[in-house]
Amino acid sequence: MDNVVMKGKDTLSASLAECFVTIGSRRYNFMQAISIEAKIEKTKTEVPILGKTGKGNKATGWKGTGSATFHYNTSIFRQMMIDYKETGEDIYFDMQITNDDPTSEAGRQTIILKDCNINGGILAKFNAGEEYLEEDMEFTFEDFSMPESFAELTGFLTN
Template identity: 50%
Template sequence: MPDAIRTMFAGDVISAKLASAHVTISGNRYLLFQAKSLNATIEKDKKEVPILGRLLKGNKSVGAKGSGTLRIYKNTSLFDDMIMDFVNNGVDTYFDMQISNEDPTAKAGRRTVILTNCNIDKMTVAAFDADGDWLEDEISFTFEGLQIPEKFTLLDGMQA
């Protein structure tokens, strides 16, 4: 009889709520407990490669771009200060952001990602909503580097 199909245990799913975020701005590190959600992606830049003897073209990666969005509860001036310094003084601030995910019920452990040389693209500078609950802001940004100093552990049964 063949080996039984292994499946993941439900307890090994990482809770999206159990995370922490820190930003380092001009050498000062801050816990970003205002963060509500983050999505950072790398998009590869590819060029098509026509190949003699094949109908399908190949694809060659030639670069990449890092970008993301950070949604926060608007109760900090950290990001406002960066925009104001740029608008008023022409000083464009770059910062690092560290995100850690760790669910104590999951056997995968902890994963930490550091996005380096982050730079704000777009953010809200003033808002209100008479029908809303609280102030939030969605900050679009780019980043130029990526480190993953802590990686999830392979779950039991993944290695074939």
């Protein structure tokens, strides 16, 4: 039997993605994004098990966190912080991220992060020694879905 390997063309181009942010009834094409990463971490509790010297682990929940780096040329997140400062009302938003490299047989994947909430952010910035300005943002999210998932590559499933 031949050893099946992934084709180089099936890797995903890192820049062939899109990101939309929905705040209230307004949807923004977040084309300023340079990189975004969203993670889920399961919360686990150690549980004793009769007859074993070690403990087991039981998942008891999860938390969603994320980070983004983007060009410093939009004020929407600063405005969210100003609104929170002035009214005490925190603002939650949704973020839709799609990877889509037409060369790859993997196809498209879309993840929707729901009820995102920024942890803080940069209010003002400059750096005379740099070519352009960028900023980082940390956030949490309360829920997520995957309306589109990557296709299984040829040879991935073996049984």
